[in-house]
Amino acid sequence: MTGRYGRYALLRAAQAVIVILLAYVLTFLVISVLPGDPITNTLRDPQNGLSEDEIQQIVAHYGLDKQAIIQLFLSLGRFVTGDLGFSLQSNLPVAQLLGDSLPSTLALAGTALLLAVVFAVVIAYGAQYLPGRVAPGLLRSVPSLFLSVPNFVIGLVLIELFAFRLHAFTIIDPDSAVATFFAALTLAIPVSAPLAEILIANLDHESRQEYVLVARSRGLTKTRLFARHLVKPSMLPAVAMVALIVGELLGGAVITETIFGRDGIGTLVQKAVTSQDVPVLQAVVSLAAVVFVVVNLAADLVSPLLDPRLQPDRAAARTEPGVVVPA
Amino acid sequence: MTAIAPHPLKPFLTGSSTLLSVDGLSVAYGDTTVVHDVSFTLGRGESLALIGESGSGKSTIAKSVLRLLPHGETSVTGRIRLGGRDLLALPEKQFRPLRGRTLGYIPQDPSAALNPVRTIGSQAHEAAALTGERDADKRRALILAVFDTVGLPDPVRVYNSYPHQLSGGMLQRVLIGLTVLPRPALIVADEPTSALDVTIQKLILDLLTDLRQEHGISLLLITHDLAIAAERTESLVVLKDGVVHESGSSARVFADPRSDYARTLQADVPALNPDRYCSQRAAEAQPAETSGRAQIEVRNVSKRFRVGGTEIAAVDGVSFAVGRGKTHALVGESGSGKTTAVRLLLGLEQPDSGEIAVAGETVHGTSRAELRTLRRHLQLVYQNPFTSLDPTWRVRRIVREPLDRFRIGAQADRAQRVREAIAAVGLPESALSRRPTNLSGGQRQRVAIARALVSRPDVLVLDEPTSALDVTVQADILELLARLQRELGLTYLVVSHDLALVRQIADTVSVLQRGRVVEDGAVEQIFARPQHPYTRALLDAIPQPTGLPRPALGQRTPGRPTLGQPAQPLFTH
Numbered sequence: 001m002t003g004r005y006g007r008y009a010l011l012r013a014a015q016a017v018i019v020i021l022l023a024y025v026l027t028f029l030v031i032s033v034l035p036g037d038p039i040t041n042t043l044r045d046p047q048n049g050l051s052e053d054e055i056q057q058i059v060a061h062y063g064l065d066k067q068a069i070i071q072l073f074l075s076l077g078r079f080v081t082g083d084l085g086f087s088l089q090s091n092l093p094v095a096q097l098l099g100d101s102l103p104s105t106l107a108l109a110g111t112a113l114l115l116a117v118v119f120a121v122v123i124a125y126g127a128q129y130l131p132g133r134v135a136p137g138l139l140r141s142v143p144s145l146f147l148s149v150p151n152f153v154i155g156l157v158l159i160e161l162f163a164f165r166l167h168a169f170t171i172i173d174p175d176s177a178v179a180t181f182f183a184a185l186t187l188a189i190p191v192s193a194p195l196a197e198i199l200i201a202n203l204d205h206e207s208r209q210e211y212v213l214v215a216r217s218r219g220l221t222k223t224r225l226f227a228r229h230l231v232k233p234s235m236l237p238a239v240a241m242v243a244l245i246v247g248e249l250l251g252g253a254v255i256t257e258t259i260f261g262r263d264g265i266g267t268l269v270q271k272a273v274t275s276q277d278v279p280v281l282q283a284v285v286s287l288a289a290v291v292f293v294v295v296n297l298a299a300d301l302v303s304p305l306l307d308p309r310l311q312p313d314r315a316a317a318r319t320e321p322g323v324v325v326p327a
Numbered sequence: 328m329t330a331i332a333p334h335p336l337k338p339f340l341t342g343s344s345t346l347l348s349v350d351g352l353s354v355a356y357g358d359t360t361v362v363h364d365v366s367f368t369l370g371r372g373e374s375l376a377l378i379g380e381s382g383s384g385k386s387t388i389a390k391s392v393l394r395l396l397p398h399g400e401t402s403v404t405g406r407i408r409l410g411g412r413d414l415l416a417l418p419e420k421q422f423r424p425l426r427g428r429t430l431g432y433i434p435q436d437p438s439a440a441l442n443p444v445r446t447i448g449s450q451a452h453e454a455a456a457l458t459g460e461r462d463a464d465k466r467r468a469l470i471l472a473v474f475d476t477v478g479l480p481d482p483v484r485v486y487n488s489y490p491h492q493l494s495g496g497m498l499q500r501v502l503i504g505l506t507v508l509p510r511p512a513l514i515v516a517d518e519p520t521s522a523l524d525v526t527i528q529k530l531i532l533d534l535l536t537d538l539r540q541e542h543g544i545s546l547l548l549i550t551h552d553l554a555i556a557a558e559r560t561e562s563l564v565v566l567k568d569g570v571v572h573e574s575g576s577s578a579r580v581f582a583d584p585r586s587d588y589a590r591t592l593q594a595d596v597p598a599l600n601p602d603r604y605c606s607q608r609a610a611e612a613q614p615a616e617t618s619g620r621a622q623i624e625v626r627n628v629s630k631r632f633r634v635g636g637t638e639i640a641a642v643d644g645v646s647f648a649v650g651r652g653k654t655h656a657l658v659g660e661s662g663s664g665k666t667t668a669v670r671l672l673l674g675l676e677q678p679d680s681g682e683i684a685v686a687g688e689t690v691h692g693t694s695r696a697e698l699r700t701l702r703r704h705l706q707l708v709y710q711n712p713f714t715s716l717d718p719t720w721r722v723r724r725i726v727r728e729p730l731d732r733f734r735i736g737a738q739a740d741r742a743q744r745v746r747e748a749i750a751a752v753g754l755p756e757s758a759l760s761r762r763p764t765n766l767s768g769g770q771r772q773r774v775a776i777a778r779a780l781v782s783r784p785d786v787l788v789l790d791e792p793t794s795a796l797d798v799t800v801q802a803d804i805l806e807l808l809a810r811l812q813r814e815l816g817l818t819y820l821v822v823s824h825d826l827a828l829v830r831q832i833a834d835t836v837s838v839l840q841r842g843r844v845v846e847d848g849a850v851e852q853i854f855a856r857p858q859h860p861y862t863r864a865l866l867d868a869i870p871q872p873t874g875l876p877r878p879a880l881g882q883r884t885p886g887r888p889t890l891g892q893p894a895q896p897l898f899t900h
Contacts, residue, residue, distance in 0.1 A: 133399075210439040213395050214502070218453050219426030228453075232444050307444050308489040 005311065009301055016297045023289035024079055024282075028072055031278055042088040042276075079286065085279035089271070094283045097268060104175060105264035108256065109249045111184035112191065116245060119146075119192035120238070124199030128207065129226055140200060146193035151252055155186040155259040174262045183260040187252050191245050198241050202234045236306050243299035247292050346371045346545050347392065347513055352405035354387050354396070354569075362387050362569040364405070369513070369562075374539065374546035376556035376577065378592070379566035380797035381768075385549045387569075389515050391415075392547065393432050394422055409513070427457040431511035431544075433535075435518040437498035441490040447501055448486035457509035469508065477504040477534055496527035500534065507538050514539070517549045524660035525824050525868040532559055551798060553592050554870035557581035565589045595802035597827035603802075604809045604831055621648040621684075622786050622818040623655070623672070628681030630667055641667040642678075643842040649835070651785075652812065654819040656829040656850070658865065659839035665822045668839070669788055672820070673707060674698050686785050703733060706779035710791040712771035716763040722749070722774050723759040729782045748777040751815075753807060769800035773807065780811070786818045793828065805832055827869050830854055838862050 043055050050058075059065050062085075063074045078085065084094035127139040162168040162182055169178035206212065207230060215229050254266035265284060272280035304310040347369040354362040362384040369375045377385040390396045391403050394414065407414045409429070414422065434440040441450055448470065455466040467486070474482035477500040490498060499519065506514055516535065520528035536559060539546050550556050556563045557577045564574040565588060573586040584590045594600060630642040642664045649655040657665045670676045672683060674690055674697075683690040686704040690697075706729070709715035716725055726748055730741045749759060752773040763771055772792065779787055792808070793801035809832065811817060823829055829836055830850055837847040838861065846859040857863045 210434050210436060211442045214432060214434055214440045215442070215450075215453065216395060217393055217426055217430070217432035218457060218505075219423050219428070220453060221423070229442050229445075233442065236444075309443060309491050 005304065008304070012297055012300050016293045019293050020286070020289050021076070023293075024076060024286050025072065027282055027285045027289075028075055031282060032068055032071075075282075084283045087272075087277055087280050089275045089277045089280075094279050097280060098265075098283060098287065101264050101268045104262055105253055105257070105266065107175075107180050108183055108187065108262065108264060109246075109253055111180060112187035112249055112252075113242075113246065115184055115188035116192035116195060116249075117242065119188060120195035120199055123192075123196040124203060124234075125226075125231075127200055128203045128230070129222070143193040143196045143200070146189050146196075149190070151186060151190055151255055152259055154189055155183070155256060158182050158186055159259070171261060174260050179260065183256050183262065186259070187249060187256045191248050191252065195238060195241050195245060199234060199238050202237050203230060206230050206233045232306060236303060239299050239302055239306065243296045246295045247288075250288050250291065344370050346373075346410060347547065348406075348408045349388070349392070350406040350408070352388065352391060352403070352407060354384070354391055354404075355402045356400060360569065362391070365564075365566070365569070365571055366405075367562075367564050367571075367574060369545055369547060371512070372543045372545055373562070374548060374560040376548040376550055376560040376563040377566060378550055378553055378556045378563055380551055380799060382568065383566040384569035385566050386517055388566075389517050389547065389549045393426075393430055393515055394419075395432070427454065427506075427511065428509050429512050431506035431509070431514040433499075433502055433506050433514060433516040433519045436522045437495050437502055438490065438522070440502055441498065443490055445489075446486070447488050447490060447493070451486065451501070451505055454505035454508050470505075473504040473508045474501065477501070477507075477538075478530075479504070495523050496531065499523060499527075499531050503531070503535060503538065507542065507544070510542055511544060513545045513547060515547045515549070518551065519548075520555075521551070525826070526660060526864050529868040529870075535559075552870065553581065553596050553798070558870040565592065591799055595798045597801075597825065597831050600831070602831075604805060622651045622653075622686055623647075623649040623820060624682075624684040625668075625672070626682045626684075628668075628671060628678045628683060630671060630676060630678050640664075640842045642671065644681075645837070645839070645842070645844055646681075647835075647837045647844070647847060649786075649818055649820060651818055652816045653835065654812065654821060654833045656821045656823060656833035656836040657839055658823060658826060658829055658836055660824050660865075662841065663839040664842035665839050666790075667842075669707070669790060669820075669822055672788060673705070674701050699733060702729075702784075703735075703782055704784055705786040705788065706782065706784040707788045707790065708772075708775050708779050708792055711795040712763075712768060712775045713795060715775060716771055718762060718764050721760055721762055722754075722766075725763070725774060726759070726778045726781050729778065733782060735782055744781055745777075748781040749774075751780060751811065752777045767800070768796050769803055772796060772800075772804050776804075776807070776811070780815075784817075786820065789819055789821045791823055791825075792821065794823070794825070801828075808832065826854075826865050838865065 043050060043058060063071055066074070082095070084098070086092065087094055087097055090097070123139050123142050127136045130136050130139070159171060159182070163171050163179075169176055169182060171179070173179060174183070212225065212229060215225055220228070250265075253264060254269060256262075257264045257266035258270070265287075268280065269284050271277070272284065345368050348366075349368070350366050352362060352365045353360060361382075365384070365388060367375065377388055379385045387396070392407055392409075392414070396403065403415055405415070409425070414425075441447060448467070451470040452463070452466055455469050458466075458469060460466050460469060471482040471486060474485055479485050479497060479500050485493065485497065485501065493501070503519075514535075519535065520531050523531060532555065535546070538544070546560065548556065548560055557580075560577050562575060563577045563580055565572045565580065565584075565586065567588050572588040573580055573584065580589060581593070584593050594603075597603070625645060625647050628642055628645050629640065631638050631640050633639075645664070645668060647655060647657075657668055659665045667676065671678050672685070672690070685701060688700065688704070690701055723745060726745045727741055730736060730744060735741070736744060745759065746756060749756065754770060754773050754777070758766070758770065758774070763774065766774065772795075776787075789808070793804050796804060805828075808819070812819060819832075821829065821833055833850050835848065836850050836853055837844045838853070838859065839845070840861045846853060846857065846862045853862060854866065857866055
């Protein structure tokens with residue numbers, strides 16, 4: 001089994017690399033068909049004071065005078081070797097810009113992911129486990145409430161309440177731990193809703209299964225039934241959902257960073273877009289693709305460990321109806 | 328298992344000879360009462376069957392005894408006494424110690440009864456813990472011992488397996504073993520074999536009977552099958568719509584049913600009435616003999632599938648022929664190749680070798696036009712009308728679809744044909760504007776048959792046509808099929824695992840095992856003198872209630888009154 005799983009893991013990893021490269025190519029193509037040539041425009045901007053010779057040197061260095069397809073391969077080659085180029089706006093290496101903004105975004109998104117998972121688990125398991133009808137009923141309505149309030153409203157309310165009224169943090173120092181927590185909270189609340197919904201639906205589904213009845217007939221207490229029989233099966237679709245949520249966190253980070261005045265990837269993107277800073281955009285999009293693909297790869301690799309039915313040796317044994325496979 | 332100390336709660340159960348007494352039990356889901364004032368008693372070490380069709384309330388009664396009905400949605404009134412204690416009055420805290428230790432439960436579908444993401448061993452420990460054994464190694468030894476007792480070949484492998492890695496029969500053995508392990512006083516078995524193949528069904532029931540007798544465990548058996556109930560239990564309670572219609576000793580109810588409903592049930596069980604459709608079928612049989620060429624001819628057909636690196640012969644050198652107006656049956660259990668044979672016949676799969684001809688035309692199934700011609704000659708009625716009809720379509724559209732697909736007739740003509748087809752299957756025209764969800768199982772199967780008939784095929788393939796239906800509804804459908812065959816001269820190919828049913832409706836039969844025909848011939852001959860051990864095993868699997876002569880399956884004597892069959896015909900047209 002381990003051999004098969006190993007092969008499966010390698011195959012998925014190889015697929016992931018291909019997806020990342022394709023994402024890079026796609027971004028390159030999209031940017032290259034955009035009207036105007038931001039690179040030459042910037043180079044020829046009199047403010048930069050570059051002489052014609054210097055411009056020619058740069059153009060030759062990056063192969064900008066070559067055909068688009070050759071430029072693509074040159075660019076792809078640089079990407080693979082880790083050379084992300086220079087920002088058109090600040091003349092700093094893109095890698096350095098990313099390095100400066102990444103920690104702030106990682107802290108924000110990481111904390112938000114953690115909070116979202118905690119919220120979802122508390123809401124879903126509470127809705128399933130709490131006695132009576134009132135408390136579970138209220139918990140079940142929480143996800144739709146979370147979904148219906150826009151991210152920026154939550155952010156503004158939190159700032160008003162905790163920064164200005166309660167002085168829990170100050171907006172002058174947006175990277176402090178407390179400020180990061182509240183920014184992450186803003187991001188986590190809407191993101192936790194779909195996760196909670198899927199956990200609730202899945203717990204409902206699992207608790208109606210015959211095996212739960214059989215386990216109850218053996219006198220398992222509610223707590224043991226829950227812990228031993230329901231938690232693991234309910235996690236499976238949630239794992240896939242977490243992978244999708246990471247994508248949402250990256251998108252949501254732009255707004256949240258703006259509201260809380262944080263210097264992160266979101267702010268970097270915002271500036272790059274307004275100034276048509278192509279190398280930065282290309283790098284950020286590729287980074288997002290890498291994160292997304294890696295998280296989904298992790299989900300794909302974890303799922304067979306949670307559910308033995310998904311293990312690759314079984315998946316391959318799917319047969320025509322009427323054919324019995326010796327177990 | 329001798330090492331197990333007697334359970335502290337067992338003593339209160341000794342004493343009087345009545346173990347379970349249900350008194351005036353009524354159960355309602357919301358405003359709908361599904362069980363009305365049901366009473367029965369079950370003696371210590373005895374067995375009782377609750378028998379009825381879907382909606383009879385039999386499972387609800389079982390779950391009331393086990394207190395497994397959903398919380399807060401049901402209201403249960405009356406009394407359920409176990410060894411003198413009123414179970415319904417006990418708070419959950421005091422009832423819980425009885426679960427598993429005194430009251431065991433064997434569920435219907437073994438493949439859904441174990442947690443799919445945990446190993447069987449880890450779940451078995453939950454049952455083994457009920458013996459009071461605290462040491463995990465000793466519990467493991469108990470589990471492996473009981474797996475051996477219930478006839479599981481490699482107990483350690485079973486212990487380490489996940490449920491999906493075992494067959495249904497093996498899983499049911501696991502569940503029976505785990506239920507028996509804490510030696511309960513009463514086992515409630517809810518249709519314990521209805522999800523299993525016939526030969527497995529017999530083995531499982533034998534096992535349950537043996538263990539029960541060995542350990543003096545009482546059994547409350549829930550079943551829809553009167554023959555099984557009569558064969559396996561001492562007394563039975565016949566239920567319909569939550570009301571008791573008859574109760575008494577199994578032998579008596581079975582031999583001499585007094586209520587109308589019990590009589591109907593009795594007459595509808597295929598195993599007990601092999602000649603049920605004889606007179607209707609006899610009329611059609613004669614002219615067909617002479618009509619030259621066979622409607623279906625399968626010559627030496629083979630089909631192999633590659634499964635995980637190994638090649639499996641799903642169908643291996645199968646031949647049979649069916650004459651016009653005749654019924655041929657393909658009989659076998661899961662994995663026998665009968666489904667693949669049907670797919671080949673329908674042109675859904677291509678045979679590796681051999682030839683298939685329907686209505687004199689060779690089936691290649693390679694081009695669309697050929698498939699189109701084939702489907703006009705041959706139509707399929709699926710096994711389960713609850714899943715084979717699109718729930719969002721109205722009956723009119725469902726029945727009409729083949730005409731539209733094959734562009735048969737003008738628009739007005741099509742509407743007329745749909746009306747004819749729906750009338751032919753005995754449904755009112757008002758059914759056309761309904762959706763499948765508003766129809767009963769029997770009505771749905773009639774719609775499925777109408778859909779197959781509407782393009783006026785010569786051959787109908789009936790894939791387990793009644794296995795998803797209740798026994799009285801089954802009889803209606805078989806009656807209908809017999810009449811349609813007589814009136815329209817249809818040729819049937821029936822696929823089934825139920826030999827008793829085959830005996831009732833087929834002229835000839837091929838018994839399939841692992842893709843090969845192990846025996847074939849006329850139904851009477853196969854049933855009277857089975858040559859192959861597999862055929863004998865299938866025949867043995869037909870339940871035979873004790874104390875009664877085995878129905879003479881081997882002879883066909885039209886008009887011979889069979890056990891308990893009313894003198895007048897049950898159905899008139």
